[in-house]
Structure formats: C-alpha cells, structure tokens
Amino acid sequence: MRPNSHLHAENQRAQYVSDRQANAVLDELLHTQDVARAFELIDDYNITDEVIRVSEIPAPPFKEQARAEYTAAKFRETGLENVRIDDEGNCLGQLPGATGGPVIIFSAHLDTVFPEETDVKVRRENNRLLGPGVGDNACGVASLICLAQILTAAGIRPPASIQFAATVGEEGEGNLRGVRYLFSEGAYRKGADFFISLDGPGLERITNRALGSRRYKVTLRGPGGHSWGDFGVVNPVHALGRAIARFAAYPAPFSPRTAFNVGVIEGGSSVNAIPESAGMSVDLRSVSDEEIDKLEAFLRRVVEMAVREENSQRTISGTSLTASIEMVGARPSGETSAASHIVQAAMDCSRVLGISPRLDCSSTDSNIPISLGIPSVTIGAGGASGNCHTLAEWYDPSGNTLGVRRLVLLALLLSRK
Ligand SMILES: [Zn+2]
Structure with a gap:
C-alpha cells in the first residue's frame, strides 16, 4: 500500500499524543518502587552465567527437549504458575493478572541450527563468550528466564496476564512449528493482546514487519x-x-x-x-x-x-x-503498524533507557502472530554477537542488563493497555 499523506499526518498527530502520554506514564513508572526494586535485582542477577548454562544444553532442530526441561525448571523455581511443556515441546509459564487485563506474551526460541553432535561448550575469550548458538538464541532464552525471575522476585503483579513461552522450531526446517502450534491448537489459540519475541542480541532493532x-x-x-x-x-x-x-x-x-x-x-x-x-x-x-x-x-x-x-x-x-x-x-509475511501501541511502547521504552531504536523487517517467531493480526514485535536481548549460525559464533554480554530493564518497562507499560 502507498503511503497516504493525509493518513500520514493523522498518524503523526496520533503518535505525538501517544508519545506524550506514554512518556508521562513511563516517567511515572520509572519512579515507582516496583521498577526501582526490579532494576536493582537485575543488576544483581548474573544473566551472563544464565546465557552460558542455556547455551551448553544442546537444542538441535527437533530435539529441544533438554533445553525446554531446563527452562521449565527455572520457571518453576521463580514461582511462575501453570509451568508445563506442551504437546509440541514449547515450555510455558505464566504470571496471572487481574481478570480482564491484557494478555502479554514474552517468548524466545529454544532451538539452534546445530546438529546433535556439535560441541556446545562455551569458552570465554576476553569479554566474549564463544559457542555455537550463544547469541542465537541462548541470550534470548536467558533474558526470558531473567525477566520471569525479576518480576516474581520484585513482587510485581501487573494487571496484565504475563505469559512466558520458550518455543521450539524457529530455525530453518522447524518452520516456526512451536509458535504455529501455540496459536492454532495450543495455549494461545484464542489469541493474545501482545506478543514479544526475544531473538538474538542487540537493542536497536525492533522488528515489526514479518519477512x-x-x-x-x-x-x-x-x-x-x-x-x-x-x-x-x-x-x-x-x-x-x-x-x-x-x-x-x-x-x-x-x-x-x-x-x-x-x-x-x-x-x-x-x-x-x-x-x-x-x-x-x-x-x-x-x-x-x-x-x-x-x-x-x-x-x-x-x-x-x-x-x-x-x-x-x-x-x-x-x-x-x-x-x-x-x-x-x-x-507468512505481514506487518504490525509502526503507529501501533506495541511498536510505540517498544520505541518509548528503548528511548527512555538511552537506546536509539530502529524498525526492521525479518523472519522470526512473530511472523505467525503478525499474520493473525496480533500486535507483535521481535526485539534483541542486549549484548552483541557475530558469526551467527556458524561454529565460530560469539556473544559479548555488555548491555544485557539494559535489555531486561527494557522488558520490565515494556511489560508494565503494555499492562496499562
Ligand atoms: Zn534466532
């Protein structure tokens, strides 16, 4: 569809108003006890050790069970409710909200592209962690576990129901089988209000278009x-x-x-x-x-x-x-509008933390909810990485605490739908 100048002006206006409102809400949120406590807990949590633990559990295509079971154990330990592994192999847990509140799903894919016999031992080299799958997507799964831990430990009970999903089959021939199942026969067959996938490192890219x-x-x-x-x-x-x-x-x-x-x-x-x-x-x-x-x-x-x-x-x-x-x-391809609440919220939560966000188009777990009209974005978990999908993959964890801070803010901001 061609951009329409009149619509564009309308969007700009709507965006301006929502920016101001969001900023006021964010400002208020940043000064709450909940957020202060959560941020303190994030600083004490060793996300990097979690990345290593997750990365060293093999999760080849179609064989993600061990990593799913580990994630389920962590979800239980944090106190999430209704923790389970569904029939497709996805690991789920939830932080129930008030009835009628929005349903927000945070997810990260468990699988790697590496076959079973791959050596997944993580080595440290200066500031870097070296290991196949360490950035894509051990860092995303670790941040998902960390978010669950922080929200429960800080005693944060947002009005929204926060769902956690570590999915199978995102890469290659997995063909998004985990997320497809969730939205067709699984836990979210009735839909959800928001879907956020954590995939890979970095903080700037906000994927709202599905390739x-x-x-x-x-x-x-x-x-x-x-x-x-x-x-x-x-x-x-x-x-x-x-x-x-x-x-x-x-x-x-x-x-x-x-x-x-x-x-x-x-x-x-x-x-x-x-x-x-x-x-x-x-x-x-x-x-x-x-x-x-x-x-x-x-x-x-x-x-x-x-x-x-x-x-x-x-x-x-x-x-x-x-x-x-x-x-x-x-x-499927598709798009969550740049003017939508979830995209604007993700941008606002980034900017308030000093991150310069940019919109992006990619093929991720979000393709499925986007194609179903569910507002969705895929974002990075923080840190940096290189040589993705190769045996020489590396990950630099600097900045991964900022990634989890953003998730906490996003959860709270979207809760006030
Ligand atoms: Zn990935």
Missing part, C-alpha cells in the same frame, strides 16, 4: 545409465543445471525487497554414471506475498522448461525425465 519465505525441494528423476553405453538417456543433472542458470537470472525487485537462493544441490553417484536423480533446495523471500507468488511461478516455469528441453534432446526413446517440486516450508 515471508517459502522453501522448496526440487527433484528431477530419470532412468540413469552408463555414461558411454547409455549416452543419449535423459540426464537430471544437465537439466538441473539449466534450470538453475535460468532461475538465477530472475530480476528480483529491490522494493518490495525480494531475494532467492539455491542453497543445496545434490545428485549423481559417479563420474561415469548418468544420474538417476538430481535435486536442489530453494529459498524464496520477500516482504510481499505477491512477489513470492511471482517467484514461485517463475521457479515452476524454469523447472518445467528444463525438463522439456532435456526430454526433447534425448536420443534414446522411451526414457524421460520427471520433476517434483515439494514445498518444505512457508512463513
């Missing part, structure tokens, strides 16, 4: 044969190569931002054998579902053309190539 993606596995199959004796039989690798060359030339628009990637190719068994199959894994992304539709149509077309070409070039009759295109993942 959509679709993933496909393309497989081409033929009869195979001997490279000399059966020459002329259809060759799936030759056809795949042509399909990729055409696909890679797709003119993806910069706005709305769109991207594609052939991430894995496979096939064949020997240099002197005509392969029986060849395949590729393809990732399509865009901030617009319409652009993803176009990309998907293009992908189907190039595969079809490559198969037709290969079949028309064969010289041995009776052999033909077939293709299958299987969708292995889909994440």
Whole structure:
C-alpha cells in the first residue's frame, strides 16, 4: 500500500499524543518502587552465567527437549504458575493478572541450527563468550528466564496476564512449528493482546514487519545409465543445471525487497554414471506475498522448461525425465503498524533507557502472530554477537542488563493497555 499523506499526518498527530502520554506514564513508572526494586535485582542477577548454562544444553532442530526441561525448571523455581511443556515441546509459564487485563506474551526460541553432535561448550575469550548458538538464541532464552525471575522476585503483579513461552522450531526446517502450534491448537489459540519475541542480541532493532519465505525441494528423476553405453538417456543433472542458470537470472525487485537462493544441490553417484536423480533446495523471500507468488511461478516455469528441453534432446526413446517440486516450508509475511501501541511502547521504552531504536523487517517467531493480526514485535536481548549460525559464533554480554530493564518497562507499560 502507498503511503497516504493525509493518513500520514493523522498518524503523526496520533503518535505525538501517544508519545506524550506514554512518556508521562513511563516517567511515572520509572519512579515507582516496583521498577526501582526490579532494576536493582537485575543488576544483581548474573544473566551472563544464565546465557552460558542455556547455551551448553544442546537444542538441535527437533530435539529441544533438554533445553525446554531446563527452562521449565527455572520457571518453576521463580514461582511462575501453570509451568508445563506442551504437546509440541514449547515450555510455558505464566504470571496471572487481574481478570480482564491484557494478555502479554514474552517468548524466545529454544532451538539452534546445530546438529546433535556439535560441541556446545562455551569458552570465554576476553569479554566474549564463544559457542555455537550463544547469541542465537541462548541470550534470548536467558533474558526470558531473567525477566520471569525479576518480576516474581520484585513482587510485581501487573494487571496484565504475563505469559512466558520458550518455543521450539524457529530455525530453518522447524518452520516456526512451536509458535504455529501455540496459536492454532495450543495455549494461545484464542489469541493474545501482545506478543514479544526475544531473538538474538542487540537493542536497536525492533522488528515489526514479518519477512515471508517459502522453501522448496526440487527433484528431477530419470532412468540413469552408463555414461558411454547409455549416452543419449535423459540426464537430471544437465537439466538441473539449466534450470538453475535460468532461475538465477530472475530480476528480483529491490522494493518490495525480494531475494532467492539455491542453497543445496545434490545428485549423481559417479563420474561415469548418468544420474538417476538430481535435486536442489530453494529459498524464496520477500516482504510481499505477491512477489513470492511471482517467484514461485517463475521457479515452476524454469523447472518445467528444463525438463522439456532435456526430454526433447534425448536420443534414446522411451526414457524421460520427471520433476517434483515439494514445498518444505512457508512463513507468512505481514506487518504490525509502526503507529501501533506495541511498536510505540517498544520505541518509548528503548528511548527512555538511552537506546536509539530502529524498525526492521525479518523472519522470526512473530511472523505467525503478525499474520493473525496480533500486535507483535521481535526485539534483541542486549549484548552483541557475530558469526551467527556458524561454529565460530560469539556473544559479548555488555548491555544485557539494559535489555531486561527494557522488558520490565515494556511489560508494565503494555499492562496499562
Ligand atoms: Zn534466532
């Protein structure tokens, strides 16, 4: 949708009023005993040790149980109520509020991208912690545990019902299965008022736009044969190569931002054998579902053309190539308005702590609630990190107490819906 200048002016005005109101409320909040006590407790809490403990519990895709059980034990220890692990593997707990108060969900994903046998021992090097998954998302889970601890220990009972969710399956082929379950059959099937996902470090980025993606596995199959004796039989690798060359030339628009990637190719068994199959894994992304539709149509077309070409070039009759295109993942796109209460509250709570927030678009657990119209943002837990999704991942915890301070303020501000 194109920005409308009249609407824009209205939003600006609405924003100005809400900024002033929010700032007055924030000002008042900052001077309450509750917040003073919470901030003191945060300073005493060793979040960094928690990050290490969480990070050293393996949580490979589809095998997050151990980390979920640890989180559940911590939730129980803090005094959260109704702590449980649901049928999908998500760990849940809650701080009940007054009846009729808003429902605020704070969440963090448990899973990493690393396979089971990965060494997850965390090493310290100067100010940095080194370990796969330490920033994405051990630091988010640790901050979620810390928030539960602080709110209960400070005796804060906001009118809102505060729900805690450590989710499974955010990364890759997990395809957001944890958060999908929560909002379809699980604890939040009736919805919620606000959803905040803690994902990774940093404090500036406030993700209010959901980057959509679709993933496909393309497989081409033929009869195979001997490279000399059966020459002329259809060759799936030759056809795949042509399909990729055409696909890679797709003119993806910069706005709305769109991207594609052939991430894995496979096939064949020997240099002197005509392969029986060849395949590729393809990732399509865009901030617009319409652009993803176009990309998907293009992908189907190039595969079809490559198969037709290969079949028309064969010289041995009776052999033909077939293709299958299987969708292995889909994440909806969408947006929580920049003028919405949750986005403005996240910005205000950041600014009051000296953080300069910026809005961002990314693919996170928030994609699901955003696509359902639930006001949602994904924010960082504080600290810094690098080499994310690699074995050389590092995390610098400086500033992670500020991250939890912001969460406390956000919980209290959103409670006054
Ligand atoms: Zn993450």
